[in-house]
Amino acid sequence: MSNTPLQLFNSLTRSIETFAPVHPGEARVYSCGPTVYNYQHIGNMRAYVFADTLGRTLQWKGLKLTHVINITDVGHLTSDADEGEDKMEKMAARQGKSAWDIAKFYQEDFEQDLARLNVQPKAHPRATEYVDEMIAWGKKVADKHCYECESGLYFDITTVEDYGRLARAVTEDGESRIDSVAGKRNNADFAIWRRTPAGETRQMEWDSPWGKGAPGWHLECSVMGEKLLGFPFDIHTGGIDHREIHHPNEIAQNQAFCGCGGLSEAANSGARMWMHNNFLVERSGKMSKSSGEFLRLQLLLDKGYHPLAYRMMCLQAHYRSELEFSWDGLGAALTRLKRMVMQAERLADAVAGDPSHQKFVPALEKFDAAMSDDLNTAIALTALEEALAVKKVDAGIKRAVIEQMDSVLGLNLFDLARTDLRIRPKDAQITSEEIEEAIARRKAARVEKDFATSDAIRDELSAKGVELMDGDPLGWEWKL
Numbered sequence: 001m002s003n004t005p006l007q008l009f010n011s012l013t014r015s016i017e018t019f020a021p022v023h024p025g026e027a028r029v030y031s032c033g034p035t036v037y038n039y040q041h042i043g044n045m046r047a048y049v050f051a052d053t054l055g056r057t058l059q060w061k062g063l064k065l066t067h068v069i070n071i072t073d074v075g076h077l078t079s080d081a082d083e084g085e086d087k088m089e090k091m092a093a094r095q096g097k098s099a100w101d102i103a104k105f106y107q108e109d110f111e112q113d114l115a116r117l118n119v120q121p122k123a124h125p126r127a128t129e130y131v132d133e134m135i136a137w138g139k140k141v142a143d144k145h146c147y148e149c150e151s152g153l154y155f156d157i158t159t160v161e162d163y164g165r166l167a168r169a170v171t172e173d174g175e176s177r178i179d180s181v182a183g184k185r186n187n188a189d190f191a192i193w194r195r196t197p198a199g200e201t202r203q204m205e206w207d208s209p210w211g212k213g214a215p216g217w218h219l220e221c222s223v224m225g226e227k228l229l230g231f232p233f234d235i236h237t238g239g240i241d242h243r244e245i246h247h248p249n250e251i252a253q254n255q256a257f258c259g260c261g262g263l264s265e266a267a268n269s270g271a272r273m274w275m276h277n278n279f280l281v282e283r284s285g286k287m288s289k290s291s292g293e294f295l296r297l298q299l300l301l302d303k304g305y306h307p308l309a310y311r312m313m314c315l316q317a318h319y320r321s322e323l324e325f326s327w328d329g330l331g332a333a334l335t336r337l338k339r340m341v342m343q344a345e346r347l348a349d350a351v352a353g354d355p356s357h358q359k360f361v362p363a364l365e366k367f368d369a370a371m372s373d374d375l376n377t378a379i380a381l382t383a384l385e386e387a388l389a390v391k392k393v394d395a396g397i398k399r400a401v402i403e404q405m406d407s408v409l410g411l412n413l414f415d416l417a418r419t420d421l422r423i424r425p426k427d428a429q430i431t432s433e434e435i436e437e438a439i440a441r442r443k444a445a446r447v448e449k450d451f452a453t454s455d456a457i458r459d460e461l462s463a464k465g466v467e468l469m470d471g472d473p474l475g476w477e478w479k480l
């Protein structure tokens, strides 16, 4: 546990602030979750590695954490600015399945990816479970803040003070629009309720005072945040794209809901702090699902990379910096993780003791200072390596220090074995058992000083794409 004050960058004020819990001894965090109309790409997963590292840090500071990552299973249109088709219904039509089945399938896939990245269990409320509460919220704010037009109930952004303060850049026509909704008063007004067009039926629709239809995407997060965490809660997170439209709209709704209009009190915006992770990018630009082919965690596995190598890759960058994905970078992150796992393996039999020992003070202080400085995981990783390198100390003390650091970074160092990190690529022509069996035969031949057989086995493996790595300092033994 650490008592150093935690400094975090609050997007709302664009400055570093000291975290002070709303409820003493507790931290309540809401992270915008995925729209489950498709697989998540690894860029999306960067957002959850960041949110999880934040949650772990708050726990390490001694706070009882309540952390929500919602599931958007209705209401997110193909444009964040509330226009176009519902992403769920569009995919359902494309796959010839029900929107409910689509949501279930991709939610499960998402949760599997979270587990693979060692993201701690969180609450995952689904938007469709809160529709009554969304309607109640709409009723409460409708008179003062909304107007109806043909396509539904819209929020008039001029009815709250300082709309778009979070984005700092919202202008009347500053956002990309794909088509404009007839009857909207201001370009940036957004739907609270989307009425099903006359003569159509949606798979996901509910009765409301504004006709049959579905809730707006921004409303969902406001409602689930308020219901599950209460206003104000401590921290709201999301990817940096949400700073421009989704979160300013949530804040406007929250101001209306609190009946306090203004933004002078951080409380009025629903959360005290708003934090945003930067993008994972490819050379060609932001990784995105709309671009057709995209990188999934499963593809990394299929190519032989352990998912935690991707977590390592994320931690090597500051969450507010862009991170460019490359296979070489991922390979380097895997090697780094492997070195750490090997060092942790040496402590496997030790019972964790009291971490206070002179020799670990510099590394622990460095780690604490780095994490407390707006989650500087890149430096924290070097402190972890310094602690791992400390020699001639009691293994139990060392284990306790490493466990503490790993509880924050989530690399799972004590549960991973070296061999877990060597994943056979999906297209490999040979099974791991066959490789191990050939290696055992070769070892036996070498004991007999039968170098001809030993070389023959090496060639036989090489022909199948397996390179033996005699004397490899990482003990890798072979690679494909």
Ligand SMILES: Nc1ncnc2c1ncn2[C@@H]1O[C@H](COP(=O)(O)OP(=O)(O)OP(=O)(O)O)[C@@H](O)[C@H]1O
Pocket: 032, 033, 034, 035, 042, 043, 044, 045, 046, 047, 238, 239, 240, 241, 242, 277, 278, 279, 280, 281, 286, 287, 288, 289, 290, 291
């Ligand atoms: N390339 C990226 N890097 C980091 N975070 C991202 C990236 N793309 C999206 N995110 C974040 O991932 C979370 C889930 O995003 P969401 O479900 O809205 O999908 P999306 O990837 O933005 O969809 P699409 O690519 O179809 O526009 C959000 O917090 C979003 O800000």
Ligand SMILES: [Zn+2]
Pocket: 031, 032, 033, 221, 246
């Ligand atoms: Zn959201």
